[in-house]
Amino acid sequence: MTDAHRPVTPLLDKVTYPSDLKQFNDRELRQVADELRLETISAVSVTGGHLGAGLGVVEIATALHAVFDTPRDKIIWDVGHQCYPHKILTGRRDRIRTLRMGGGLSGFTKRKESTYDPFGAAHSSTSISAATGFMMARELGGNCPEGLGDAIAVIGDGSMTAGMAYEAMNHAGHLKKRLIVILNDNKMSIAPPVGALSEYLTRLYAGEPFHDLKAAAKGAVSLLPPPFREGAKRAKEMVKSMTVGGTLFEELGFSYIGPIDGHDMDQLLAVLRTVKTRADGPVLIHAITKKGKGYAPAEHSPDKGHARAKFDVVTGEQKKSASNAPSYTKVFAQSLIKEAEHDPQICAITAAMPDGTGLNLFAERFPNRCFDVGIAEQHGVTFAAGLAAGGMKPFAAIYSTFLQRGYDQVVHDVAIQGLPVRFAIDRAGLVGADGATHAGSFDIAYLTNLPGFTVMAPADEAELVHMVATAAQIDDGPSAFRFPRGEGVGVDMPERGTPIEIGKGRIVKEGTKLAILSYGTRLAESVAAAEVLDTRGISTTVADARFAKPLDHDLILRLAREHEALVIIEEGAVGGFSSHVMHLLATEGALDTGLKIRPMVFPDIFIDQDSPANMMKVAGMTTDHIVQKALDALGIASLDAQRA
Numbered sequence: 103m104t105d106a107h108r109p110v111t112p113l114l115d116k117v118t119y120p121s122d123l124k125q126f127n128d129r130e131l132r133q134v135a136d137e138l139r140l141e142t143i144s145a146v147s148v149t150g151g152h153l154g155a156g157l158g159v160v161e162i163a164t165a166l167h168a169v170f171d172t173p174r175d176k177i178i179w180d181v182g183h184q185c186y187p188h189k190i191l192t193g194r195r196d197r198i199r200t201l202r203m204g205g206g207l208s209g210f211t212k213r214k215e216s217t218y219d220p221f222g223a224a225h226s227s228t229s230i231s232a233a234t235g236f237m238m239a240r241e242l243g244g245n246c247p248e249g250l251g252d253a254i255a256v257i258g259d260g261s262m263t264a265g266m267a268y269e270a271m272n273h274a275g276h277l278k279k280r281l282i283v284i285l286n287d288n289k290m291s292i293a294p295p296v297g298a299l300s301e302y303l304t305r306l307y308a309g310e311p312f313h314d315l316k317a318a319a320k321g322a323v324s325l326l327p328p329p330f331r332e333g334a335k336r337a338k339e340m341v342k343s344m345t346v347g348g349t350l351f352e353e354l355g356f357s358y359i360g361p362i363d364g365h366d367m368d369q370l371l372a373v374l375r376t377v378k379t380r381a382d383g384p385v386l387i388h389a390i391t392k393k394g395k396g397y398a399p400a401e402h403s404p405d406k407g408h409a410r411a412k413f414d415v416v417t418g419e420q421k422k423s424a425s426n427a428p429s430y431t432k433v434f435a436q437s438l439i440k441e442a443e444h445d446p447q448i449c450a451i452t453a454a455m456p457d458g459t460g461l462n463l464f465a466e467r468f469p470n471r472c473f474d475v476g477i478a479e480q481h482g483v484t485f486a487a488g489l490a491a492g493g494m495k496p497f498a499a500i501y502s503t504f505l506q507r508g509y510d511q512v513v514h515d516v517a518i519q520g521l522p523v524r525f526a527i528d529r530a531g532l533v534g535a536d537g538a539t540h541a542g543s544f545d546i547a548y549l550t551n552l553p554g555f556t557v558m559a560p561a562d563e564a565e566l567v568h569m570v571a572t573a574a575q576i577d578d579g580p581s582a583f584r585f586p587r588g589e590g591v592g593v594d595m596p597e598r599g600t601p602i603e604i605g606k607g608r609i610v611k612e613g614t615k616l617a618i619l620s621y622g623t624r625l626a627e628s629v630a631a632a633e634v635l636d637t638r639g640i641s642t643t644v645a646d647a648r649f650a651k652p653l654d655h656d657l658i659l660r661l662a663r664e665h666e667a668l669v670i671i672e673e674g675a676v677g678g679f680s681s682h683v684m685h686l687l688a689t690e691g692a693l694d695t696g697l698k699i700r701p702m703v704f705p706d707i708f709i710d711q712d713s714p715a716n717m718m719k720v721a722g723m724t725t726d727h728i729v730q731k732a733l734d735a736l737g738i739a740s741l742d743a744q745r746a
């Protein structure tokens with residue numbers, strides 16, 4: 103690496119687009135892959151982001167682009183968090199150091215970004231379905247500007263734990279058309295993968311019939327029978343020999359090839375060339391890889407370098423966050439542990455996000471009461487419903503964006519049956535570098551419209567402690583509380599939570615002319631805005647709603663009665679808290695008196711990745727925005743206009 107950690111990459115420098123790879127022989131392609139790995143490490147060291155998964159597919163990306171003809175052939179990366187090497191090979195190297203930044207490259211595949219990203223992703227396990235769609239579009243003469251060639255899904259072993267992957271294979275196996283799936287098996291999800299499938303894949307790798315091939319996977323070519331050692335014949339024979347009957351994938355209608363060493367370019371090129379020339383139906387290539395491959399700090403870390411803040415390439419040391427306040431996630435986990443210490447019925451569920459949700463801490467303390475169900479939000483929700491029906495007190499800790507996948511289960515299995523599942527909804531609101539796909543924008547709307555739900559949001563981390571205690575006590579129906587990514591505001595913390603009266607908000611600051619009603623963690627900005635307004639002679643009340651359902655009727659009607667204008671703010675899309683407040687006010691006739699009302703919700707766009715602060719600016723939710731909205735409601739010229 104050079105001083106600025108820019109690696110020396112003479113062959114990669116000759117590659118702008120995948121067609122440039124055609125100039126290289128196999129030995130040179132190996133070198134391209136090595137250089138690609140260094141470039142990926144270098145780029146992520148300055149941007150932060152998903153490192154380990156990309157390092158594990160450097161050879162697969164190089165081999166796929168060398169053998170197939172993209173963008174006519176469609177490579178669909180599942181989740182897309184491993185696609186940085188693919189981006190470098192597909193015309194985006196000059197922008198690779200803008201990954202996940204405002205105005206920069208997305209950290210996932212994105213159709214708008216490049217014709218080499220035929221399908222956008224970020225949520226897992228969609229690749230085989232999408233590839234099956236491309237496959238049938240090809241068969242039916244679909245109109246695609248780049249043409250329609252092979253459809254190739256690259257899916258990880260973690261993503262293979264989701265039902266959707268099997269729904270897709272079940273369908274593709276039935277359609278019997280040519281489709282290529284590469285199972286990138288690195289024995290890791292974000293955390294070590296769980297479940298019977300993971301054990302099954304391990305058996306495929308370790309089982310007796312594969313011993314020779316396993317040796318081959320480690321590069322011991324001399325251990326292979328002679329035909330495997332010879333050029334084209336070798337490739338053909340290798341594929342033939344690796345295909346064995348009886349795997350789960352074959353039962354689903356796929357030809358199974360493997361396991362192969364996903365870092366061995368010879369094997370990859372041989373297998374892919376053979377599949378390209380010979381496949382006439384669905385094929386699954388099982389490639390064994392290593393997450394974090396080739397970068398010791400990633401390989402040796404427990405998460406194999408899954409996601410990294412900016413880091414020093416030489417030491418692997420990451421840049422620390424400046425805040426001293428605890429993260430909401432940690433506060434949630436610690437509060438739940440406290441409640442569980444007093445209540446043996448409390449248990450917790452995560453869908454493959456033990457660290458992200460803080461449930462790794464809960465699992466350490468209560469291993470028998472914590473369940474990682476894999477990337478299976480749908481199952482996780484219904485499993486929680488079953489636990490609740492069986493008299494347990496389940497807390498399903500799921501990111502807002504991923505709970506979308508379990509929505510029918512929330513409605514059908516939880517809400518309609520009135521089962522007391524507690525949803526701890528992390529990453530509510532705008533999350534920053536992961537961008538639009540990971541924004542928690544919709545949960546307020548999609549939960550408040552369900553009869554019988556209690557829906558809460560803490561304004562700070564101390565309130566979160568109380569809401570965990572509150573949820574623990576709600577036994578007569580489902581409940582949810584949402585909190586954002588990142589650190590709290592640094593308030594004093596209670597030792598243990600005290601349940602809050604259901605459906606009761608609180609006045610934080612009294613005023614007379616204007617009221618700001620905040621739901622969730624925009625309370626601090628609301629108070630700051632009120633102070634600005636006070637200095638301008640606009641006496642401002644601030645209220646913390648705490649509940650979006652049931653609403654605090656008394657509080658809301660009082661705010662409407664006693665103020666000239668009401669600003670309502672929430673970090674979510676239209677249709678949530680503000681809509682319910684306005685519905686109440688309209689129903690009660692409180693709008694007939696001329697109350698001036700201004701809801702502040704996310705704009706009707708998907709907001710691209712940026713710093714959380716910048717995303718809040720785009721969303722129009724800063725202190726300044728609240729002040730301007732209040733002035734607008736009162737018909738007072740904005741501060742900006744006055745200054746001008």
Ligand SMILES: Cc1ncc(C[n+]2csc(CCOP(=O)(O)OP(=O)(O)O)c2C)c(N)n1
Nearest residue numbers: 155224225226258259260261290291292454
């Ligand atoms: C529906 C959904 N749930 C959870 C996640 C969070 N998530 C992102 S990557 C990942 C692990 C994926 O594991 P695998 O497919 O094996 O890829 P690897 O990182 O090992 O390369 C998870 C759980 C997600 N993206 N989508």
Ligand SMILES: CC(=O)[C@@H](O)[C@H](O)COP(=O)(O)O
Nearest residue numbers: 181183224409458529536587
């Ligand atoms: C790719 C993916 O979905 C996750 O890795 C996600 O990026 C995690 O986000 P957090 O960093 O907020 O846990």
Ligand SMILES: [Mg+2]
Nearest residue numbers: 258259260290
């Ligand atoms: Mg994996």
